[in-house]
Amino acid sequence: MIFKGNQVTQDLVLKPDVCIVGSGPGGSMAASRLSAQGAKVVVLEEGGYHQKDEFDMQEATAFPRLYQDRGNRATADLSIAVLQGRAVGGGTVVNWTTSYRTPDDVINRWRDEGSILTPALLKPHFDEVEQRLGIQKVDYDDTNANNRSLYDGCKKLGWQVDTTRRNVRGCLRTGYCGMGCPVDAKQSAALTYLPDAIAKGADLYADCRVTRIDWNGKRAQAVIGVVLDPASGQYTGRTIRVEPKVIVVSGGALNSPALLLRSGIRQGPVGEKTWLHPVVAVGAMYKSRIEGFYGAPQSVASHHFAHRDPGAGFFMEVAPTHPMITGIAMPGFGAPLRSRMALLPHLASCISLMIDGFHGDQGGTVSLRPDGGPRLDYPFNEVHYECFREGMKAMARAHLANGAESITTFHATPLVLTKESDLAQIDHAPLGPNLFAAFTAHQMGGCRMGSDPKTSVVNPQLRHHSLENLFVADGSVFPTSLGVNPMESIYGISSWAAQHIHAALS
Amino acid sequence: MTSRRGLLKKTLGGAVLLAAAGAVPLALRKTRLRALAPGRALLFFTPAEYSVWAAVADRILDRNATYITQEHNDGPPLPAAVLVEAAEKRKTAPTPVAIDLTGKADAFLAPLDAASAKDLKQLLALFDSALFSLVTGGPPRPFTQQEPAEQDAQLKAWQTSRLAIRRTGYQAMKRLCCAIYYGSPETYASIGYPGPPYDLVKSVMK
Structure with missing residues (x-):
């Protein structure tokens, strides 16, 4: 019972x-x-x-x-x-x-x-x-525009990409998993x-x-x-x-x-070597409506960069664009934040997940908060930053190849990139704790x-x-x-x- | 909101400044108090903390740019028709006060554990400290007594500060403001979000 x-x-x-x-x-x-x-x-x-x-x-x-x-x-x-x-x-x-x-x-x-x-x-x-x-593999025709934008962009660049496999039966593809x-x-x-x-x-x-x-x-x-x-x-x-x-x-x-x-x-x-697949994201703005809040939220992935050497590998997937999680992640405040949020239906959201634990990186540490709950510390170092930069560039390339009007990064002061030559700006944008948006949905170790x-x-x-x-x-x-x-x-x-x-x- | 343990202990001179604040005239510059929403009783904030949060929310979710935010208004290039449509929707956006954002924040924070609550309250006190504003290059007034452009400058300074702990403080406030605001259905139309597909779900549940 x-x-x-x-x-x-x-x-x-x-x-x-x-x-x-x-x-x-x-x-x-x-x-x-x-x-x-x-x-x-x-x-x-x-x-x-x-x-x-x-x-x-x-x-x-x-x-x-x-x-x-x-x-x-x-x-x-x-x-x-x-x-x-x-x-x-x-x-x-x-x-x-x-x-x-x-x-x-x-x-x-x-x-x-x-x-x-x-x-x-x-x-x-x-x-x-x-x-x-x-668990079954998703048909391309069942992906939403948010996921297809990554798929199509990778294909145009000749990169590995595929639909994912999902644990669903009778899925309506509402988008609210x-x-x-x-x-x-x-x-x-x-x-x-x-x-x-x-x-x-x-x-x-x-x-x-x-x-x-x-x-x-x-x-x-x-x-x-x-x-x-x-x-x-x-x-x-x-x-x-x-x-x-x-x-x-x-x-x-x-x-x-x-x-x-x-x-x-x-x-x-105990608590050491905690792995997070640390995530960085970019937003791609399209002329057409993407409506990334509807449809199977994650149905495409590219592991083209999973085995980089040197450098930590990463893989690219897609995140839904519901208002709250997008608003939390979206950089800036005031009118610029409002401007970006007002374009939500045109936003495609792409995420890059670092494959941590393979390049001498030590991961995070779980200790105890005063209330007895888990305290998590996960310091970044240059292995992370290099991977984050390359992930952002790869995501931007895929979406520009797919015809996105612009790419917005999630730095504290976001970059707006419209062409390949803009991508070098990513190398110069400051990275550090809370100078860019980072997430984890995969906790391990x-x-x-x-x-x-x-x-x-x-x-x-x-x-x-x-x-x-x-x-x-x-x-x-x-x-x-x-x-x-x-x-x-x-x-x-x-x-x-x-x-x-x-x-x-x- | 659970992770700002020792926030002020790590802040450069934060505790010292707060202690000193009791002995200098600047510390006498009080928080500008805001009225609570009708029928709202505070569960977490003091009236002063409520007022600081409300002032922060007003700037985080302001509809108009000050010169501080305007210079960073790097809106993405899109066809004019799309931008016009978005701008029209933006005008319909409710204010944080209209959705009782700070009242909702108060209710959300009420169950916070004691250590995190203490940290957050210290953060708000520091953020509204005239003395701390002055020594970090701002005007000698509490945040709640500043002009909008000054407030935006303070938020920007915390957002991009070289002191990691100030960036943490900024994120604590910005994220919860945005979570409550954009999680409120009254704001959906202003960002072109039609809301959940209830009809689709009902169609299969019958």
């Missing part, structure tokens, strides 16, 4: 086989697999349980309700805005449906860290995930693996913020959560204490390391897997190096970023890890 916070009217002590913290792709998959093998599973989720009738396609409703820190999560200096889901189903409720397997070269690279994963080991798991979630699918077309965890688990006897407690894990010696003993009121988000005074045989931490790449830190489980580099307890938090089977009945199953175990959108990788690796988690029950 699923219990909301207001249904928990007394303090609870539960003693299942497995307690899973978090219900995103990692936690939902673990819950499904372990329940199917007969284990009694309890899932604790801090976010609320929301269904399609509540998804009103308004950003002002969706972001406070469905995102971490009510849509305001960011690095400590605000230089990177962090889009991260918070709901039953986690990020799968609000992501833009882009579904990729982990690239083979990334899986193989992780073996340098002691990972035992191989493409062949993961293949059956990805096969099953794709079948369960209805990021606010919760109003027609249940998106096959989120809340519609797939979590119901699968519940059908096999799992219980899920929404609105339950896990404050700590109690442990002693080599064993984790209990998970302690406080219950939140679904309407106000405030603590109700009720607690849930779970005393399972095995604990699976699946809170995502920022919350999982923060939970370990709050619990004093500090063995290894922080509880990295590996064979060496000094350089990793969990072992190659995702079991904690020190606590024998504690596992981590989410994107935090990735030793590097991926170079592709992470949802399917998290599902697949959690599916693979479930056998090891189950073995620990005995």
Whole structure:
């Protein structure tokens, strides 16, 4: 069953086989697999349980309700805005449906860290995930003008580009994936693996913020959560204490390391090497109406620059242009801001995602805020700036090739570029924290897997190096970023890890 | 709004300036107070903080350019018809006051954790400090007492400051102002956004 916070009217002590913290792709998959093998599973989720009738396609409703820190999560200096889901189903409720397997070269690279994963080991798991979630490649004719502008521009330049694969069934292409699918077309965890688990006897407690894990010696003993009121988000005074045989931490790449830190489980580099696929964007203005707020929000990607050497690789995708997120990102204030926003229907939005973790870059660090939540620091260096500049230039080239009237960068003082010779201005525009707009929608690392307890938090089977009945199953175990959108990788690796988690029950 | 811990601790002399502000006449220059929207009771801001935020929102979302913003008005070249259409829509844009932006900000910020709330309140105090304005090259008046062009100059100075912490402060205010403003359906028409496709969704839900 699923219990909301207001249904928990007394303090609870539960003693299942497995307690899973978090219900995103990692936690939902673990819950499904372990329940199917007969284990009694309890899932604790801090976010609320929301269904399609509540998804009103308004950003002002969706972001406070469905995102971490009510849509305001960011690095400590605000230089990177962090889009991260918070709901039953986690990020799968609000992501833009882009579904990729982990690239083979990334899986193989992780073996340098002691990972035992191989493409062949993961293949059956990805096969099953794709079948369960209805993952299929998008037809070009089903892309919107926002995405087609990147596709067509890349084609004209002879660059690699393709449509993406999406986890949808019966998609209306409304464009509102990021606010919760109003027609249940998106096959989120809340519609797939979590119901699968519940059908096999799992219980899920929404609105339950896990404050700590109690442990002693080599064993984790209990998970302690406080219950939140679904309407106000405030603590109700009720607690849930779970005393399972095995604990699976699946809170995502920022919350999982923060939970370990709050619990004093500090063995290894907890919170270190956090990867974000840092995003920079440009806006392309077209004569024609683009209406990037409608249509499948992300259906085209170019990995043409994914394997640059020297320099960190990046890939290019598309972001929807709904008013609130565009207004937040759009540089400047006053009349110039208003002028750019007034042209919203003509705006195509292109994003470049840096593939971090492969060029000696150290990524970010998760530590604890005074309130116990995750504090994220992610310092930029010249590896980032070089990649950001090249990403901006590539995006500008693609759109100019496609006939855009102008390109606007998201520097504090934006550049307006209309021709190839203008692109050199990008090399001279100042870059630094909060001197340009940067985002992340892909958080990875922080509880990295590996064979060496000094350089990793969990072992190659995702079991904690020190606590024998504690596992981590989410994107935090990735030793590097991926170079592709992470949802399917998290599902697949959690599916693979479930056998090891189950073995620990005995 | 959760990430400005130690904002003033990191600000160049920020704490010292605030302490000193109590001993100099400049500190006596008070925030120009604004009236609350009818029926609105404050949950997070003090009346002074409410007034600072309202003054900031007015400039962030002003419809007309001052010379400060005009010189950066690098609007994208597009066919005249498109620009005319956009300009006409812009005229219909509601003011921040009309959508009770600061009241909505107050409600949004109410659940903020204590440390972040303290940081944000310190930011607003510093931003409206006549003394801090003076020592950073601005007029010797609180932000709320400045002329629009002076206010734009202060915002621009914070936006592009060499001090990273001032840029953080600017972003904290700018982002939430824009999030509330452009997240309000009353503003959609002014930017040519038709709103969510409710009819399409209803057509399949029947």
